[in-house]
Amino acid sequence: xxxxxxxxxxxxxxxxxxxxxxxxxxxxxxxxxxxxxxxxxxxxxxxxxxxxxxxxxxxxxxxxxxxxxxxxxxxxxxxxxxxxxxxxxxxxxxxxxxxxxxxxxxxxxxxxxxxxxxxxxxxxxxxxxxxxxxxxxxxxxxxxxxxxxxxxxxxxxxxxxxxxxxxxxxxxxxxxxxxxxxxxxxxxxxxxxxxxxxxxx
Numbered sequence: 001x002x003x004x005x006x007x008x009x010x011x012x013x014x015x016x017x018x019x020x021x022x023x024x025x026x027x028x029x030x031x032x033x034x035x036x037x038x039x040x041x042x043x044x045x046x047x048x049x050x051x052x053x054x055x056x057x058x059x060x061x062x063x064x065x066x067x068x069x070x071x072x073x074x075x076x077x078x079x080x081x082x083x084x085x086x087x088x089x090x091x092x093x094x095x096x097x098x099x100x101x102x103x104x105x106x107x108x109x110x111x112x113x114x115x116x117x118x119x120x121x122x123x124x125x126x127x128x129x130x131x132x133x134x135x136x137x138x139x140x141x142x143x144x145x146x147x148x149x150x151x152x153x154x155x156x157x158x159x160x161x162x163x164x165x166x167x168x169x170x171x172x173x174x175x176x177x178x179x180x181x182x183x184x185x186x187x188x189x190x191x192x193x194x195x196x197x198x199x200x201x
Contacts, residue, residue, distance in 0.1 A: 004074060005162075008067065008070070008071065008074075008076075008162070009133065009158055009162070010130065010131065011063075011067050011070075012067065012154060012157050012158050012161065013128070013129065013130030013131070013150075013154045014130060015060055015063045015064060015067070016060070016092070016150055016153050016154050016157070017121075017124065017125050017128070017130055017150060018059075018060070018063070019056050019057070019059070019060040019092075019096070020096065020099075020121065020124065020149070020150060021121040021125075022056040022059070023052060023053060023056055023096050023099060023100050023103075024099065024103060024117040024118075024120065024121050025114060025117055025118060025121065026052055026056075027049070027052060027099070027100045027103035027104040027107060027117070028103055028104065028106070028107030028110075028111075028113040028114045028117060029107055029114065030048050030049065030052060030100075030104040030107065031045060031048060031104050031105070031107060031108050031197065032107060032108060032111070034048055038197065045194060045197070046101060046190065048104065049097060049100040049101050049104055050097065052100055052104075053093060053096050053097050053100055056096075057093065064085070067161075068082075071161075078161050078162075079160065079161060079162065079163060079164030080164060081159075081160040081161075081164045081165070081166065082160055082161045084160055084166075085157055085160055085161070088153075088156050088157070088160065088167065088172070089153060089157070091153075091172075091175050091176045091179040091180075092149070092153045092179070094176075094179040094180060094183050095149055095178075095179035095182055095183065097183055097186075098179070098182040098183030098184075098185070098186040098187075099182070099186070101183070101186040101187065101189075101190040102186040102189060102190065103117060104190075105189065105190045105193040105194065106193070108193070108196075108197055108200050109193070109196075109200060124148055124149070124150055127145065127148050128145065128148045128150035128151050128154060129145065129151060129154055129155060130150070130154065133158075134151065134155055146171070152167070152171060152172070152175050153175075155167070156172070
């Protein structure tokens with residue numbers, strides 16, 4: 001309810017949104033920019049997506065470290081459950097890999113895809129509890145907000161860091177299954193689209 005508390009909660013939401021936004025904005029041109037390498041060498045194309053997710057994960061980790069330092073300077077001790085953040089963020093990472101694979105493959109055929117992913121990223125920002133806690137949203141919107149891939153990770157990390165609360169088992173399991181399903185579907189689609197990369201590039 002305080003200005004400081006709002007700022008820290010906002011920072012958590014912005015870290016996760018920036019992570020997702022970076023992947024969505026850079027993935028469409030990932031394969032196209034690597035075309036000179038792909039034409040000359042036998043290169044495992046999915047490694048490009050892994051590298052993208054890893055580099056954005058490093059940026060998110062640095063931002064989270066900054067958040068921790070700011071909390072300590074403000075006289076706020078993060079909850080003990082903060083150490084569990086890397087575990088509970090893993091499904092989000094899996095989802096980012098799947099989205100990265102799919103968007104990078106589509107970006108080879110649709111060169112203006114960056115415009116669409118930018119719009120989607122902005123929409124996800126305002127359709128997730130980045131600027132507000134989920135409980136402040138009307139009850140009838142809660143189910144719809146949970147369809148946003150950012151909602152559960154944001155609420156989970158806020159609970160771990162600020163309240164020392166673990167997420168509900170079933171919502172977290174559903175998110176894990178959904179993330180694995182998205183990535184599992186992205187793999188065959190990526191491999192199918194990859195067959196035409198040489199002709200388009």
